[in-house]
Amino acid sequence: xxxxxxxxxxxxxxxxxxxxxxxxxxxxxxxxxxxxxxxxxxxxxxxxxxxxxxxxxxxxxxxxxxxxxxxxxxxxxxxxxxxxxxxxxxxxxxxxxxxxxxxxxxxxxxxxxxxxxxxxxxxxxxxxxxxxxxxxxxxxxxxxxxxx
Numbered sequence: 145x146x147x148x149x150x151x152x153x154x155x156x157x158x159x160x161x162x163x164x165x166x167x168x169x170x171x172x173x174x175x176x177x178x179x180x181x182x183x184x185x186x187x188x189x190x191x192x193x194x195x196x197x198x199x200x201x202x203x204x205x206x207x208x209x210x211x212x213x214x215x216x217x218x219x220x221x222x223x224x225x226x227x228x229x230x231x232x233x234x235x236x237x238x239x240x241x242x243x244x245x246x247x248x249x250x251x252x253x254x255x256x257x258x259x260x261x262x263x264x265x266x267x268x269x270x271x272x273x274x275x276x277x278x279x280x281x282x283x284x285x286x287x288x289x290x291x292x
Contacts, residue, residue: 177267179260180260180263180264180267181264183253183256183257183259183260184257184260184261184264186253186256187253187254187256187257187280188278188280190248190250190253191250191278191279191280192279193243193248194248194250195279202240203244204241204244204245207237207240207241207244208241210237211234211237211238211241214230214233214234214237215234217230218230218231218234254284257284257288258284258287258288261275261284261285261288261289261290262288262289262290265288265290272285272290272291275290
């Protein structure tokens with residue numbers, strides 16, 4: 145009889161397939177799922193970005209005037225912390241202005257969404273109410289085959 149006792153090595157037994165054995169069809173399914181998710185994400189983001197906001201509407205002209213005022217204040221400001229705030233505000237306004245100058249093509253995004261929405265919806269077991277809650281129009285859901 146041996147004095148050696150069997151000590152656990154600390155490694156857990158591997159469960160599932162060995163590494164590198166994912167099938168090509170599984171890889172393809174993952175790729176398709178990622179692409180569908182990206183299309184849905186872009187459409188929902190565009191809906192959110194184009195949703196009307198409360199308060200005074202922001203216009204490109206208003207943003208340009210605001211940037212000019214910030215530039216004037218920067219030229220005379222002595223306090224470095226206030227200057228830092230003004231520079232950051234200017235960067236924010238410039239980004240908003242860029243968004244105005246490159247508008248979102250909601251029609252193209254909507255058409256892409258309609259092409260993948262039914263499969264995405266079914267794979268995630270989503271209800272029409274969830275889409276409606278996020279602002280997807282009923283007509284878009286009908287065209288996608290989610291609503292009858």
